[in-house]
Amino acid sequence: MTDVAHNLQSLRQELDGSGVTLVAVSKYHPVEMLRQAYDAGQRIFGESHVQELDEKYPQLPDDIEWHFIGHLQTNKVKYIAPYISLIHAVDTMKLLREIDKQATKSERTIDCLLQVHVAQEETKFGFLPSELREMMDEGEWRTLTNVRIRGLMCMATNTDDTTQIHREFRQVKELFDEIRAKHFAGDPSFSELSMGMSDDYPIAIEEGSTMIRVGSLIFGQRNYNR
Numbered sequence: 001m002t003d004v005a006h007n008l009q010s011l012r013q014e015l016d017g018s019g020v021t022l023v024a025v026s027k028y029h030p031v032e033m034l035r036q037a038y039d040a041g042q043r044i045f046g047e048s049h050v051q052e053l054d055e056k057y058p059q060l061p062d063d064i065e066w067h068f069i070g071h072l073q074t075n076k077v078k079y080i081a082p083y084i085s086l087i088h089a090v091d092t093m094k095l096l097r098e099i100d101k102q103a104t105k106s107e108r109t110i111d112c113l114l115q116v117h118v119a120q121e122e123t124k125f126g127f128l129p130s131e132l133r134e135m136m137d138e139g140e141w142r143t144l145t146n147v148r149i150r151g152l153m154c155m156a157t158n159t160d161d162t163t164q165i166h167r168e169f170r171q172v173k174e175l176f177d178e179i180r181a182k183h184f185a186g187d188p189s190f191s192e193l194s195m196g197m198s199d200d201y202p203i204a205i206e207e208g209s210t211m212i213r214v215g216s217l218i219f220g221q222r223n224y225n226r
């Protein structure tokens, strides 16, 4: 049996003093396991399917900070807008506009990260660095009143080539620094760099990650047939 409390404790020890935020990625795991993590002190959970999150959310304590880490379809934003804390993978201006609209309806401000596409073929989602620069320069995002861009997110290529993983994370960190200097000078809210999962989080932290999204290392293997 997976010892969730033990796994969390060893991760926390590793992160101690680093200032890195741990998002416990609980997708495909049953509510009982999330409760074990909650009882062991974890308060930030990441999910990547709207329906699954919508089912779990009402069953768990309301001091949990829910993060949406997966690809989010525009037509599903409305379901999570009333309670979501941070949306990690905003990959189009259209999605950002919809989040702003639904956040306004819920009388909230929703924190968002922009997803950067750097991996080799893993996912088709995310802004290419050039597209991200263009979007930031264009400036429409500044007119959105109920979303706050808190930083960037990325996934590295799923490979054993650690040099490549280092290179991809470093590329996103450099882009993060560039965008912060150009568009958020004097605004401390642009501060989060979400990168690193179970297999590559130590590399991500070396390269400047502020937030890691760890699933299997805490909860064990996912059962996709639930």
Ligand SMILES: *Cc1c(COP(=O)(O)O)cnc(C)c1O
Residues within 6 Å of the ligand: 025, 027, 048, 069, 070, 155, 196, 197, 198, 199, 213, 214, 215, 216, 217
């Ligand atoms: C599933 C998932 C994770 C966690 O992956 P593990 O390898 O289980 O740590 C992190 N980020 C995203 C975007 C995910 O979809």
